[in-house]
Amino acid sequence: MRIRELAVPGAWEFTPALRGDERGIFLESFKASEFEKAVGRPFDLRQVNTSTSAAGVLRGIHYTETPPGQAKYVTCVRGAFLDVVVDLRPDSLSFGAWDSVLIDDVRRQSVFLTEGLGHALLSLEDDSTVTYLCSLEYAPEFDRDIDAFDPELGIEWPTVGRDGNPLTYARSPKDAAAPRFRTLHN
Numbered sequence: 001m002r003i004r005e006l007a008v009p010g011a012w013e014f015t016p017a018l019r020g021d022e023r024g025i026f027l028e029s030f031k032a033s034e035f036e037k038a039v040g041r042p043f044d045l046r047q048v049n050t051s052t053s054a055a056g057v058l059r060g061i062h063y064t065e066t067p068p069g070q071a072k073y074v075t076c077v078r079g080a081f082l083d084v085v086v087d088l089r090p091d092s093l094s095f096g097a098w099d100s101v102l103i104d105d106v107r108r109q110s111v112f113l114t115e116g117l118g119h120a121l122l123s124l125e126d127d128s129t130v131t132y133l134c135s136l137e138y139a140p141e142f143d144r145d146i147d148a149f150d151p152e153l154g155i156e157w158p159t160v161g162r163d164g165n166p167l168t169y170a171r172s173p174k175d176a177a178a179p180r181f182r183t184l185h186n
Contacts (some may be wrong), residue, residue: 003038007066009092010114011085015107027108029075030133034126039112039164043073047134052078053123056167060120060156060175063088063145064136064143069115071135079128079161080104083111084155086118088146088184096181098155103130104162120148120155122169124162145178 002015014035016027038040051059061084064070074083086098102124111141113119121130136142148155148171161167 001028001034003034005038006085006101007094007112008085008087008097008113009094010087010117011099012112013101013108013109014038014112018108024065028136029108029110030073031058032170035112039114040094043064043071043101043133044135045133047137048137050129050131050133051121052127052129053081053121054170055123055126055128055165056159057170058120058175060084061086061118061148061178062120063118063144063146064115064139064141065144066116068136068139068142070142071112071114072119073110073112074103074119074121075108075110075131076103076105077129077131078105079126080124081130082122082124082158084122084148085111085113086146086153086155087116088118089116092116095151098153100155111144118146122157124158124167140162140163143166145175146184147178147180148175150181
């Protein structure tokens with residue numbers, strides 16, 4: 001497994017070794033010993049979520065109030081997503097910084113983000129499916145959002161999908177009404 005820390009401290013990309021033959025491929029999408037060596041702690045799994053999206057569906061920026069915070073290990077099992085991580089920790093030197101990783105069903109990579117980081121996913125093709133392991137069960141009282149299109153963050157969202165066709169963004173009403181990043185400054 002190849003592991004790379006992202007530009008946002010507390011986030012990593014995990015790219016597994018793919019072993020294939022005429023039957024298909026095999027990979028280890030999560031391995032506790034490799035994870036702990038890279039991240040410096042174990043992953044405490046509390047919930048597993050799966051989501052399927054049409055091309056152009058943008059989910060996020062979501063985060064969980066810290067404390068308690070929620071860490072996530074995100075894997076694309078079908079299709080392709082742009083996975084975006086945003087540092088929303090007010091005391092962090094990289095507060096407001098973001099990084100992104102193309103996660104797909106070709107390279108089969110995963111992204112880990114620690115507590116205090118925001119997360120967004122943009123589906124780049126129809127029926128893209130993502131599974132994420134969570135360190136905290138969903139608790140709506142801690143659930144928070146930031147506007148993914150806030151110009152202060154300056155996230156560079158793609159305008160075409162994996163097939164080269166233009167993307168029409170679709171967001172939930174909750175995500176479309178999310179507050180601006182500056183609300184975290186105050």
